[in-house]
Amino acid sequence: MIDRFKMETLLLSFILLVMGRVTNGFLLAETLPHEVKVTELAKEVHRKGWLVYTGPSEKGDWDLFLMRPDGSALRNLTHSPDFHEIGARFSPDGKRLLYRRIPKHSKVSLDSCGTQGELVIANSDGSEPETPGKPGEFPWASWGPDGRQIACLSKTGIDVFDLSTKRLLRKLERKGIYQQLVWSPDGKSFCGPANYYGEVWTVVRMDFVTGAVNPVSKYQNCTPDWFPDSQHLIFSYRPANQEALDGEKKAQAVGQKLDYRTGAWFMGKMAITFIVAGFPQMENISFLRSPSRIWVRSTIRSPSLSSDFKMHPLLLGRARLCANCIRVPRMVRHCHFLRVAALIGRVDP
Amino acid sequence: MTDPWRTTEDRARFFLVSWLLALGLLAISCGKKTDTGVDREVRTLGTVEVTAQLVEIPGEFPPNDLYNYAYVLKYRVLRVHRGQVPTTEIFVAHYNPLKPRFQAQDEISGKLGGTVEKFKAGQVHRLALEAPLEEHWMGGIIDKYFGQQGIRYWAVWTNPGQK
Numbered sequence: 001m002i003d004r005f006k007m008e009t010l011l012l013s014f015i016l017l018v019m020g021r022v023t024n025g026f027l028l029a030e031t032l033p034h035e036v037k038v039t040e041l042a043k044e045v046h047r048k049g050w051l052v053y054t055g056p057s058e059k060g061d062w063d064l065f066l067m068r069p070d071g072s073a074l075r076n077l078t079h080s081p082d083f084h085e086i087g088a089r090f091s092p093d094g095k096r097l098l099y100r101r102i103p104k105h106s107k108v109s110l111d112s113c114g115t116q117g118e119l120v121i122a123n124s125d126g127s128e129p130e131t132p133g134k135p136g137e138f139p140w141a142s143w144g145p146d147g148r149q150i151a152c153l154s155k156t157g158i159d160v161f162d163l164s165t166k167r168l169l170r171k172l173e174r175k176g177i178y179q180q181l182v183w184s185p186d187g188k189s190f191c192g193p194a195n196y197y198g199e200v201w202t203v204v205r206m207d208f209v210t211g212a213v214n215p216v217s218k219y220q221n222c223t224p225d226w227f228p229d230s231q232h233l234i235f236s237y238r239p240a241n242q243e244a245l246d247g248e249k250k251a252q253a254v255g256q257k258l259d260y261r262t263g264a265w266f267m268g269k270m271a272i273t274f275i276v277a278g279f280p281q282m283e284n285i286s287f288l289r290s291p292s293r294i295w296v297r298s299t300i301r302s303p304s305l306s307s308d309f310k311m312h313p314l315l316l317g318r319a320r321l322c323a324n325c326i327r328v329p330r331m332v333r334h335c336h337f338l339r340v341a342a343l344i345g346r347v348d349p
Numbered sequence: 350m351t352d353p354w355r356t357t358e359d360r361a362r363f364f365l366v367s368w369l370l371a372l373g374l375l376a377i378s379c380g381k382k383t384d385t386g387v388d389r390e391v392r393t394l395g396t397v398e399v400t401a402q403l404v405e406i407p408g409e410f411p412p413n414d415l416y417n418y419a420y421v422l423k424y425r426v427l428r429v430h431r432g433q434v435p436t437t438e439i440f441v442a443h444y445n446p447l448k449p450r451f452q453a454q455d456e457i458s459g460k461l462g463g464t465v466e467k468f469k470a471g472q473v474h475r476l477a478l479e480a481p482l483e484e485h486w487m488g489g490i491i492d493k494y495f496g497q498q499g500i501r502y503w504a505v506w507t508n509p510g511q512k
Contacts, residue, residue: 111417111488112457155487178487198495200418 052077052088052097052124061104064088064097064126077126086113090124091147092185097122098141098150101131114140114153114179121163132166140179145187153181158190158206175206175213180223184208186230193222203233386475386508390462395477395505397432401425401439402512405470407493410447417457418489419482420446421501427473427512440494441502442482443468450507459485463507475510478502 050066050073057063057076062084067074078085080101086108088099102108102117109116119138122129132138138161140153152159153174158181160170176194183190189205196202196215203221206213216224216233224233391398401424410420419442426437445453450463465474479485482501492501 107456109456153487155484174483174487176483176490178489195490195492198490198492200489200491201416 050090050124052090054084054086054088057081062086062108064099066125078129083117084108085120086116089143091143092145093147095124096147097124097126098143101129111179114181132163140181142181142183142190144183145185151181151183151190153177153179153192172206172208172211175204175211177204177206182225184226184230188230189226191216191224191226191233193224205233386464386510388464388508390506391475391477391508392431393477394460395432395479395503397434397478397480397502398430398476399424399426399434399439399478400428400430400473400475400510400512401441402427403468403470403472403474404438406468408491410468411491413445413447416489417445417455418491419444419486419503421490421492421494422446422468423494424474424476427510430475432478436499438499439502440492440497440499441476441478441504442486442490442492443504443507444486457488461505463504465507465509473510473512475508476502476504477506479505 052064052066054062055065057079059081061081063080064077064085065074066077077097082104084102084104084106085099086102088097090097098119098121100113100117101120106116115136118131118135119133119141120129120131138150138152141150142152144150144160148163149169150161150163152161155174156171157174158172158177159168160172161167162169176196177190177192178195179193181190181192188208190208191203191205193201194204194213196204196213196218199218201220201222202218203216203224204213205216226233386400404423404425406422411418421440421442424439424441426434426439443453444458444461446468449466450461451466454461465472480500480502482490482503485503490501
């Protein structure tokens, strides 16, 4: 009897030992060395388009910079010591940029940055900048699907303009959207943070034809942007009581308040997410915190908030990599302190 | 014994004291006026002016460390001084209500202010208002009364009022 008990104990121990080894081996196999991941990612994304973003120049203002997604081939596009340039976005064909140019003495406000200064349309290499309007005009401008129209957001609604003639083509109610308007690549929808059913910072989708609005994610969401398929959005989501994976070290390193955890996320045509942080002259500097903070939800097939949640598998994979990419030295220098403010375009200036 | 009113100097002193007294009374009188919530701004800004009682504060005002917002509060209208108000209960959005009204105005709010320092349920306010809200404020609106019908007003000027 005792022998049988001993045998059973030994067998159980053996099974547990094997299970432990297998689990351990599995986990170890999943954990690639960090530097390897970074190198792989840098190689993978190097030629996948360009990023344009706002960054500090040597003369103390904020200029537009262009770089490869791995941080290489960095160059200043604007060289404008008397102005800040912010909010740059590539046109759908990647050949042009729109952004706002703000006098250097102005304080940039996150809530109104899309209305400050002048709208500028330029080639994607920064050449031939033109200002289609006066300061304050064409607020929160967003490219239309063919690059010939822009949609703007003001208190009175959403206005669609022909870019060459500046003629107002259409006017829609804004249905609570109050900033960060983005027109979808297929031209069928808008997105933006909105007041919706009494909730602030609800990311909504608006149908271009009917003006109907449906919520995508309620409360504490911002900076939405479209996937190339126009069926998904990517945005910053800031739930209450989120944990700090790095122990808030990055935030503390620049004197950031621990509660400030917002971030902006942008999705490019090549399925690469990118990272934010901070804003010119803002005290609040935000950091990438966790890849799990990237949330993607279907915008059209999902009337219910609770049941529509869906993590996009491709994005999730990329997002994990991108969580590491901020450690690429050049990106550390820029991404930690800047807001990366454009889609990755299929542009090769 | 000499008459104290005889000399020019004495008369001048008398008139000076009288004037100072009159000015003091005037100042007190003006001070009382402020207590009723009446000042130039509340009388002239916005399209509607009411004296109204703050019915309640639904929930807590969020801090302003991240975002600016407007918070909708419910008032019972006691008197309409200017404009037309179709209902006795109105919904008024206050910009960043944690801040004293005289500190609330900023570059995105447009002109607003007043002398109310803190919002408490039951207070009576003299309000200068605009409507509809969406035409005067493009930003976050926390509206706990969302399901309830009624015009949402934008509070331009908010002073303490009297019942």
